[in-house]
Amino acid sequence: xxxxxxxxxxxxxxxxxxxxxxxxxxxxxxxxxxxxxxxxxxxxxxxxxxxxxxxxxxxxxxxxxxxxxxxxxxxxxxxxxxxxxxxxxxxxxxxxxxxxxxxxxxxxxxxxxxxxxxxxxxxxxxxxxxxxxxxxxxxxxxxxxxxxxxxxxxxxxxxxxxxxxxxxxxxxxxxxxxxxxxxxxxxxxxxxxxxxxxxxxxxxxxxxxx
Numbered sequence: 001x002x003x004x005x006x007x008x009x010x011x012x013x014x015x016x017x018x019x020x021x022x023x024x025x026x027x028x029x030x031x032x033x034x035x036x037x038x039x040x041x042x043x044x045x046x047x048x049x050x051x052x053x054x055x056x057x058x059x060x061x062x063x064x065x066x067x068x069x070x071x072x073x074x075x076x077x078x079x080x081x082x083x084x085x086x087x088x089x090x091x092x093x094x095x096x097x098x099x100x101x102x103x104x105x106x107x108x109x110x111x112x113x114x115x116x117x118x119x120x121x122x123x124x125x126x127x128x129x130x131x132x133x134x135x136x137x138x139x140x141x142x143x144x145x146x147x148x149x150x151x152x153x154x155x156x157x158x159x160x161x162x163x164x165x166x167x168x169x170x171x172x173x174x175x176x177x178x179x180x181x182x183x184x185x186x187x188x189x190x191x192x193x194x195x196x197x198x199x200x201x202x203x204x205x206x207x208x209x210x
Contacts, residue, residue: 015053017043023064027116031061031124058127061120062135065128068117069135072108076140079103084147090156090208097200101173102193105186109174141166148207157207165207172199 021042025034036057040047054060083100087093108114117135125131145166151157159165177184177195186192 014043014045014049018045018050018053018060019064019067022060023068023116026061026064026120026124031057031127036060061124061127062129062133065117065120065133066135068113068120069137071113072111072117073136073139073143075108075111075113076104077143079107080143080147087151087156088154093151093156093208094200094204097169097203098197101196101200102186105174105177105184105192105196109183109185110187141170144169155209158209159207165203168206169199169203172203 018039022034022039025038025042029038034057036047036050039060040050043050050060054063079100083103084096087096121128121133125133141163145162148157148159148165148169149162152159152162157165173196174184176199177192180195181189181191183189184192186196
């Protein structure tokens with residue numbers, strides 16, 4: 001008889017296979033033309049298994065979008081750890097924040113995962129819980145706010161409201177690029193970096209300790 005651990009690992013593999021199959025089919029054929037039978041066949045599981053894991057096709061679509069969102073959140077957290085950790089000098093903030101922003105603009109905004117998320121949300125918005133559904137929700141903003149709070153504790157920034165500071169940082173960098181250029185993808189548009197640099201400097205003029 002299989003052990004509980006074996007069953008759990010097997011279930012995880014089946015869930016991943018179903019999500020991968022559904023993602024490929026939703027992208028290739030669209031939600032309406034993708035059947036649960038086709039997902040099950042591609043994932044090499046039974047149709048019953050798909051229903052047992054996800055209930056219905058609409059929930060399966062949401063699970064695909066949420067899984068991509070979680071992957072992107074992981075990228076953001078890794079980038080935060082790589083670029084905005086162990087800073088001790090105010091003078092180092094500008095370079096670190098520009099490096100963080102440019103890494104996000106290439107590693108995330110230029111990634112296949114991000115392109116897939118955008119494509120699915122645009123094409124299948126009518127089948128998601130609500131228009132403009134955001135599978136990442138506020139997590140990236142809150143993760144950045146936590147880092148700003150740590151900088152405040154270290155005496156590098158004066159941020160009475162770290163979440164507001166995070167929202168303003170995003171607006172001044174990626175938001176400006178999106179408004180001005182329609183994209184914040186630095187790998188495709190060299191105009192993104194100067195906007196990001198100026199946004200970082202504007203942010204630091206407001207929040208850097210003297």
